């Protein structure tokens with residue numbers, strides 16, 4: 135049995151209207167039938183653009199929102215069926231690291247107080263002295279000095295605050311840590327440090343993660359399995375290497391083509407899929423394949439029948455009616471106004487040199503959007519002692 139098993143999880147939020155009578159006039163289909171498994175000691179990376187339902191799924195696992203349908207089973211226990219009293223102690227086993235480290239830390243509490251609060255509530259450590267000892271150990275593990283204990287969140291840089299957020303989860307000795315966009319509020323230069331830290335901690339402490347991100351580049355190295363989400367459901371799921379070597383779903387290929395490649399020659403020749411339009415509203419999702427309004431390969435069948443997530447071999451699952459035809463090139467892109475610039479062969483053929491150049495750099499830049507422009511100098515100094 136896997137540590138975490140989600141089966142057909144749906145979270146639908148009612149849309150209410152009216153002042154006197156709260157009428158339900160529709161639903162936001164934030165999560166609409168997700169099944170996945172997270173193995174103990176591994177990392178499951180969940181990616182998809184903003185608004186596709188990633189955070190809602192994370193909150194459903196923690197039972198911070200009610201599941202409309204389906205089950206969330208952690209280590210054999212159905213989280214949705216736990217009575218309120220048992221849920222409180224069960225929650226220790228599931229911890230979350232948030233996107234915004236400052237917003238998730240109480241500014242009026244010092245670090246010791248922030249970290250020991252949950253420990254005391256869950257009966258970890260016989261007394262404050264024992265808890266302090268444990269906190270010191272964890273602070274060292276996440277790369278913060280022991281004198282951080284008496285300091286306040288505002289005294290730390292963004293990267294350090296996220297280390298505090300990770301420490302707060304670790305002191306409770308959880309079975310599973312859900313990291314929701316753990317680095318997207320951080321300066322680019324700090325992102326890799328925090329991801330590396332998560333990876334080191336996993337190795338030394340045997341942790342299990344569900345890492346949520348809107349950026350494929352963030353989950354790439356840390357994940358064993360990656361699930362790609364679009365409008366509330368998974369469109370592709372595969373072992374990380376397999377997904378990167380051969381992305382099968384058109385949406386995954388589009389996401390991947392937005393990630394710049396460091397090698398300029400490869401960068402120049404690789405496939406680019408530029409999607410048009412925004413994510414459709416989850417309150418009114420398209421019929422059939424939910425991606426058909428933006429898919430360059432869409433066919434009439436795509437707007438009628440919803441494709442199931444099926445194994446295309448070796449545990450590489452994809453939800454598309456035309457996976458094989460797209461892969462072998464018998465179906466060519468024409469379905470929407472999205473632009474597909476195919477990967478180019480290495481030959482320096484004169485006649486193929488008329489490529490629409492200006493489109494290229496933009497997709498690379500778009501992939502990095504979402505990062506704040508916090509000054510690197512503030513963040514790079516990972517030394518708390520600078521203030522005193």
Ligand SMILES: Nc1ncnc2c1ncn2[C@@H]1O[C@H](COP(=O)(O)OP(=O)(O)O)[C@@H](O)[C@H]1O
Nearest residue numbers: 147162164183184185186187188189190191416
């Ligand atoms: N409590 C809520 N009530 C109504 N709609 C919500 C609620 N929480 C999230 N949503 C909607 O559900 C959709 C998915 O949101 P979210 O899970 O935050 O996506 P992501 O984390 O992928 O950006 C969005 O359209 C969002 O507006």
Ligand code: SF4
Nearest residue numbers: 423426429436454455
């Ligand atoms: S080809 Fe059809 S089924 Fe496949 S992703 Fe595109 S719209 Fe969906």
Ligand SMILES: [Mg+2]
Nearest residue numbers: 188189190315
């Ligand atoms: Mg989110």
